[in-house]
Amino acid sequence: MKIASWNVNSLKVRLPHVLDWLAEAQPDLLGIQETKTLDENFPQQEIEAAGYQVLFSGQKTYNGVAVLSRLKATPKEIITDIPGLEDHQRRVLGATYGKLRFINLYVPNGSEVGSDKYTYKLDWLDKLASYLKKQLQEHKNLVVVGDFNIAPEDRDVHDPEAWKGSVLVSEPERAALQKLFDLGLHDSFRLFEQDEKLYSWWDYRAAAFRRNMGLRIDHVLCSDALKKKCTASYIDKEPRKLERPSDHAPVVAEFDI
DNA sequence: ATGGTCGTTGGACGA
Numbered sequence: 001m002k003i004a005s006w007n008v009n010s011l012k013v014r015l016p017h018v019l020d021w022l023a024e025a026q027p028d029l030l031g032i033q034e035t036k037t038l039d040e041n042f043p044q045q046e047i048e049a050a051g052y053q054v055l056f057s058g059q060k061t062y063n064g065v066a067v068l069s070r071l072k073a074t075p076k077e078i079i080t081d082i083p084g085l086e087d088h089q090r091r092v093l094g095a096t097y098g099k100l101r102f103i104n105l106y107v108p109n110g111s112e113v114g115s116d117k118y119t120y121k122l123d124w125l126d127k128l129a130s131y132l133k134k135q136l137q138e139h140k141n142l143v144v145v146g147d148f149n150i151a152p153e154d155r156d157v158h159d160p161e162a163w164k165g166s167v168l169v170s171e172p173e174r175a176a177l178q179k180l181f182d183l184g185l186h187d188s189f190r191l192f193e194q195d196e197k198l199y200s201w202w203d204y205r206a207a208a209f210r211r212n213m214g215l216r217i218d219h220v221l222c223s224d225a226l227k228k229k230c231t232a233s234y235i236d237k238e239p240r241k242l243e244r245p246s247d248h249a250p251v252v253a254e255f256d257i
Numbered sequence: 258a259t260g261g262t263c264g265t266t267g268g269a270c271g272a
Binding site for chain 2 (some may be wrong): 034111159
């Protein structure tokens with residue numbers, strides 16, 4: 001089973017790239033973030049025509065998440081919020097497909113360390129950890145994907161000195177992500193030997209992609225049981241090379257299930 | 258990483 005995550009930065013603009021990538025990569029499950037699309041405008045027909053069933057939770061202008069599946073199972077136990085977290089921002093979409101629990105997240109960016117948005121991010125991650133702790137007790141096979149807006153380690157940052165202490169890499173953010181790892185959620189990417197300087201996001205500015213000035217902030221996390229069945233994990237840079245790309249690349253993990 | 262661009266929107270704001 002092939003599971004992926006992609007922050008598309010507007011599904012309206014990126015739909016052609018998404019449809020091309022579905023045809024090319026053929027993921028079984030894809031979590032999409034930053035659809036920036038109201039549910040009433042969601043391109044459901046086009047995605048279903050590509051052979052995928054789809055769930056979505058959107059809002060105007062900002063945020064918005066969707067889950068695409070070509071599995072036979074009907075999604076159950078659908079959630080669009082973290083229990084106990086009052087949030088009008090559409091950042092969460094979870095569903096159970098057969099024996100697999102799948103949660104797609106668009107973690108808050110945090111803007112700047114010390115800002116209100118940063119506080120919101122840390123609080124959001126704290127509530128998320130409580131929820132995922134319970135989810136792990138209820139679901140042996142749990143996959144949590146998304147744009148986490150956190151680079152776990154310095155090797156996930158093109159220039160750690162320049163980025164030191166700033167949003168996306170700050171210690172409180174990394175501690176919040178580490179807390180998820182400590183619950184027994186594994187960064188699938190690090191289960192395998194990887195080349196150096198592999199990232200999932202590059203700023204649109206300053207020709208950052210061409211210069212590979214990126215961060216690895218998009219992740220596929222998996223529970224213990226799935227860690228044992230994970231056979232590959234990688235970042236597909238190809239869509240980032242296209243005309244009018246998202247600033248993020250799809251991240252992929254494969255499981256022998 | 259001085260800023261540098263996108264996307265949404267119709268002037269900023271968020272990332």
